[in-house]
Structures are given as structure tokens and as C-alpha cells.
Amino acid sequence: MSVSAAFDKARAPDRAVLVGYLPAGFPTVERGIAACRAMVEAGVDLVEVGFPYSDPVIDGPVIQRASDIALAAGVRTADVLRTVEAVAGAGAPTVVMTYWNPVEQYGVDAFARDLANAGGAGLITPDLIPDEAQLWLAASDAHQLDRIFLVAPSSSDERLALTVAATRGFVYATSVMGVTGAREQTSSLAPDLVARTRKVTDLPIGVGLGVRDGAQAAEVAGYADAVIVGSALIQRLLDAQDFASGVSALSALAGELADGVRRR
Amino acid sequence: MSDGVKSMASGGPDSSGHFGPYGGRFVPEALIAALDELDAAYQKAMGDEGFQAELGRLLRDYAGRPSLLYDAQRLSEAAGRRILLKREDLNHTGAHKVNNVLGQALLTRQMGKRRVIAETGAGQHGVAAATAAALFDLDCTVYMGEVDTRRQALNVARMGLLGAEVVPVTSGSRTLKDAMNEAFRDWVANVDDTHYVIGSVGGPHPFPAMVRDFQKVIGIEARAQALELLGRLPDAVCACVGGGSNAIGIFHAFLDDASVKLCGFEAGGEGVDTGRHAATLTGGSTGVLHGSRSYLLQDADGQTIESHSISAGLDYPGVGPEHAWLHDAGRVDYQPVTDAEAMDAFSLLCRTEGIIPAIESAHALAGALRIAKDLAPEAVIMVNLSGRGDKDVDTAGAWFGLLSEDGSPGGGSSDGGSSDGEEGSQ
Numbered sequence: 001m002s003v004s005a006a007f008d009k010a011r012a013p014d015r016a017v018l019v020g021y022l023p024a025g026f027p028t029v030e031r032g033i034a035a036c037r038a039m040v041e042a043g044v045d046l047v048e049v050g051f052p053y054s055d056p057v058i059d060g061p062v063i064q065r066a067s068d069i070a071l072a073a074g075v076r077t078a079d080v081l082r083t084v085e086a087v088a089g090a091g092a093p094t095v096v097m098t099y100w101n102p103v104e105q106y107g108v109d110a111f112a113r114d115l116a117n118a119g120g121a122g123l124i125t126p127d128l129i130p131d132e133a134q135l136w137l138a139a140s141d142a143h144q145l146d147r148i149f150l151v152a153p154s155s156s157d158e159r160l161a162l163t164v165a166a167t168r169g170f171v172y173a174t175s176v177m178g179v180t181g182a183r184e185q186t187s188s189l190a191p192d193l194v195a196r197t198r199k200v201t202d203l204p205i206g207v208g209l210g211v212r213d214g215a216q217a218a219e220v221a222g223y224a225d226a227v228i229v230g231s232a233l234i235q236r237l238l239d240a241q242d243f244a245s246g247v248s249a250l251s252a253l254a255g256e257l258a259d260g261v262r263r264r
Numbered sequence: 265m266s267d268g269v270k271s272m273a274s275g276g277p278d279s280s281g282h283f284g285p286y287g288g289r290f291v292p293e294a295l296i297a298a299l300d301e302l303d304a305a306y307q308k309a310m311g312d313e314g315f316q317a318e319l320g321r322l323l324r325d326y327a328g329r330p331s332l333l334y335d336a337q338r339l340s341e342a343a344g345r346r347i348l349l350k351r352e353d354l355n356h357t358g359a360h361k362v363n364n365v366l367g368q369a370l371l372t373r374q375m376g377k378r379r380v381i382a383e384t385g386a387g388q389h390g391v392a393a394a395t396a397a398a399l400f401d402l403d404c405t406v407y408m409g410e411v412d413t414r415r416q417a418l419n420v421a422r423m424g425l426l427g428a429e430v431v432p433v434t435s436g437s438r439t440l441k442d443a444m445n446e447a448f449r450d451w452v453a454n455v456d457d458t459h460y461v462i463g464s465v466g467g468p469h470p471f472p473a474m475v476r477d478f479q480k481v482i483g484i485e486a487r488a489q490a491l492e493l494l495g496r497l498p499d500a501v502c503a504c505v506g507g508g509s510n511a512i513g514i515f516h517a518f519l520d521d522a523s524v525k526l527c528g529f530e531a532g533g534e535g536v537d538t539g540r541h542a543a544t545l546t547g548g549s550t551g552v553l554h555g556s557r558s559y560l561l562q563d564a565d566g567q568t569i570e571s572h573s574i575s576a577g578l579d580y581p582g583v584g585p586e587h588a589w590l591h592d593a594g595r596v597d598y599q600p601v602t603d604a605e606a607m608d609a610f611s612l613l614c615r616t617e618g619i620i621p622a623i624e625s626a627h628a629l630a631g632a633l634r635i636a637k638d639l640a641p642e643a644v645i646m647v648n649l650s651g652r653g654d655k656d657v658d659t660a661g662a663w664f665g666l667l668s669e670d671g672s673p674g675g676g677s678s679d680g681g682s683s684d685g686e687e688g689s690q
Contacts, residue, residue, distance in 0.1 A: 054568040057448040101552040105566030152294035
């Protein structure tokens, strides 16, 4: 299922798509799947399953902590694919957000094939730029997967054009210069970046890095096609006394965010 | 030597930063503009007489270059072959690292940035970066794994004295690789006013080529010094390899000299077969880490495996992409040296020459002693003595039983060092 299903669904009511991120295997594989499903039931349109990685250079402390918990519990590549299969089966388009080395070690084409077979829609690749992505471009074509590359406030117009030309599904706009993590204020850089990106593509544009509540989601939905939330959702699970109350808190936030993306 | 290998000295990387299949840029898009800016400044500087003159002046008047090429006669007697030591340990700050940071500090100033960040393992690069920051009046933050801040406490204090902020990194294995992760995070957030002074020949393009170019001075000097001393080239050149900047620095001038055997010695830790080592080229496989494709230590899923070495400066699960290329091409022979072998060589140099080497450099010495017996009796081996061992006195003292765990005087002697000695790294 391509991510376009989520964007199609949001078009008529003229709202933004809500994208929720959770790492696979956090806190365990089964519970990670349950949390993703709960997020979908609470209003998340598109799920980003994070591939926990030993050296997550663009992630802030919250995602690092969740990834470390998943890795310490022994999460493997097969568990990431199993999570995708279970979450996609719940009805929401599901993509994997992954650093590049785990994909390369699995085999780029093999990973693409198995991701497609699991019902996954594609990959978000935070440390793979199109310039280095020849194998992934070929594999994603062969297996009809979306490939979501990142653009940044520091991207030149030339690089924006190059990046969106290689992108399929949606463009991931990093709204602040910095690592992932919820922030008090969303960035003023984001509207400019979205406007510059729109000049070079008709693809939907998602804005990530920093959104933590419904008001911020509504603000971002005012100029972006998708609102991407990760750390704030994970924080609900980390802060909870037990998993059940964590999922309740996660669902409550997802619901608030879903309401926010409808108030554009 | 084939023409293909002959091209190596001038052949890499290509315009997009690739050494054959290695190198490149595996970083967030947010950093690409800064890397492009850096590449442009570096390319301009390489051809700029004013820049080169200023760098040359700094290397001479501030760092103390050229470093000596020392004919180590007592060590040679012990080794059975003549050994020449390239004395990078005599540079200001005590290691080869200063060559690179002076170049990058000049570039930082040219780019109009006023803050530098650095990662450090043994602390030598952190000290060098802090030194250059003081000299160039730049703010400086150094990321250092918490484990390393303990085993290299003296260098933490040195960086503080120089005005740098040292941030102990508590994520992951709390060593060099995690310090590098944290430095990348800082850079992504502060790239507008901050330059990341990477200390070795790893990371995204243009760092591997740029750092090599700032370290090439080692080999250029050493080659000329050998010709003057010997009237010919050495038969072998040895260096330790962690990320690999001192090794590339001394190898590069010899890449096209087919008669010169080039040997890189990686940290074998407790032995490559134990899994507790940092011998990336010997015991690793190809993949992507910290911005470039090279060899690394990883599991079947591509998760980085924590390295181990008694030497903090070699305790890194990756290696620069040009080394991966030279390894595959067969131009450089890479071998592992265990903690115990390195410490035996460390002791030998102390006792025969009155020189306390960095434990990193002791790996190169141990390697030289190993290959000596395979070379002709008249062979001459050049060893890059990349750093001095003052920072390692605690570790070595504990290894040889001269200090107890808490650093107080113990009862042992340095003859007691062996593979069953105290590690001193914990």
C-alpha cells in the first residue's frame, strides 16, 4: 500500500495527514506492534516504523533511549519486517525509517522485496541522500516502494530539485536544524522550506522534528500536507508506570494530534 | 607495481568523494550544504599560496615541524633490523593530530565560523583541537566517551586548561564512536556557526581527503629525511591504524614507491578471534558508519559492534575509506597487534631509547618488530611514532604493575608486563 492512500483520504476533508513514529521492538516486538495499532486506532494515518540502530546520529535523546531499549531486548531486522506486516495489516500505510547500514547489510534488493511482501509502503532514509542511493533507487522501482528523502532548511534550491526528483510518496521536510525531539516552539524555518519545496514539486510535503501537541499539529497543518510526530509519542510510553497506561497516554496524544491536523 | 596502483597517490577520491566503492557522504541532507561549503574552502585553500604559506608558518613556528627522523640504534639492536622513528610525538601537543587541526582551524576562520567541535578518543585530537581553538580564538566543545574521560583523565584536564568544554558522552559504548555520534548531533543543530573538526580520515567527504592532505606532511618530510640519511628509501613504513590519519599521513608520500612495503597495524585487543578487538580491516566487513562507506565491525544486522583496545585512540569500530581502498588494492598490508604485543613494544622502547610512546604508536612498533625478521638483514624500517605516552602513564603503570587500581604506587616492575597483566583500561 503506497503512502498516497493516506494523502488521498485526507484530500476531500482538506486536512493534513498525521504521521506517527515508533521504533520497532520498543519496548518489545509484540508491544511495539500493539502500540502502533493503538496509534492508528486513535487517528494516525500513516505509520513510521523506526529501525533501531546502534549509531543514530540524527536522533535526539528520546528516540535514542527507545531504540536502545529495543536493541537491548534483541530486536532484529526480521522483527522490523514483522512489525511492518502487523501494522500494515491494521489498515494504515506503513513505512520504515532507517539508517542505511542495516538495509545494506540485509541486501538492498532483498530488503525491498521483503518489505514489499510485508505490505510496507517504502522507506524514509535519514542518512541516505539521492546522490548515494543508486541501489535503493533501482530496488524501490523493482518492488514499487515509496522512497522518502529528506530536505532541510539548509538545502539549496538545486538540492531541493535533485532530492524531490528522486522522491516518491511524500517529501520529508526537517523543520528545524537539529536532531529529533519535541520542542516548545515549532520552527519558523519550516514554512519557508515548505514554500521553497512546493516550487519544485507537486508531491505532498510532510513536516517533522519538533511537534508535541495538538496546537502545534494544527499550526504545521496550516502549511504542510503531513504532520510527523515521534518523540512526543515515545515519551508517553517512556513516562508511563506500565505499558497499558502508556498506550492510553499514547492514544490520547494521537487523538489530540489527529484533532489538530483537522484544524488547519 | 601496476599502473593502477601507481595512480593511488594522486587518484583518490573522485569528485564526489569516493575511493573506489568507499567513502562518499552518508549523512543527513541538513549537513550537505556545510560539507559543500567546507569542500569549496578546502579546494580553494589547497591551491592558495597565502593559505599554504600561513599553514607552513604555523607548522614550523608553532607545531615545531619538521619532526625529527631518529635513527634508533638501541631499539634496532634489539629488533635485529635498523629502525627509524618519525618523531610526531615531539610536535606541540604531543602527537600528529596538530597537523590537521591547524589546517582545519585556518579553514574555520576562512569560512567565518567562530565555534569548533571535535570528537576524541585518547584525548589527543581533543587537546589538539582545544589548542588550535585557543590560538585562533574559537569556542570549542569536545565530545569524549565517558569511558575515555576516565582512562584519559589528564587529557580532559588539559582541554579544560585550554578553555574547551569537554562533554562526557554516556550513550552506547561510551567511547569514541559515541562521541562522534554526539558531535554529529551538535553539528546538525549548530551548523551555521560551527565547524566540526573531525580528527581522523573518516566521516563524509571531504573529510577523508582533507584530513589526509593536512597529514601528508608527515610522509613528505619522512621520505626526504630518509633519502638524506640513507641515500635511499626505507624498505618498510609502519604505522598504527585506528581511524588511520597518522598512517595515511606517512604512507601517502610512499604510495608510488613500489619498493617500499607499507604496513598498517590495527588494534587486535585481546585477539581478533576473541571478538574483543578493534581490527576493522582484519576482522570487519564493508558497510556504512559515520558518514562514509568503509570497513567496520558489525553484526549480521548491520549494528555496530563495540570495539576493544587498551589504546583509547585505536578503540574505534571503523576505519577511513582510503584505507579500505588501499587494503582491497593490496598496496598496504594491514595486520592486527594485540594489547599484550603493543605493551611489550611500549616497554622495549622505554628501556632501549628512553622514549615513552603513546600506546597507539606502540602498536606500530610491535608490528615493526614482527615484520623485521621477514626482511633482509640490511633492511631499514621506518615507524611513525605518532604520539607520546605521557597520557598513557596510568594505563601503562597499571599494566606493568607499577600503579595500583587507584593510581597509587604499586609493587611491580615493568618486567612483569604480559598478556595476563592488568588491563588498566577500566
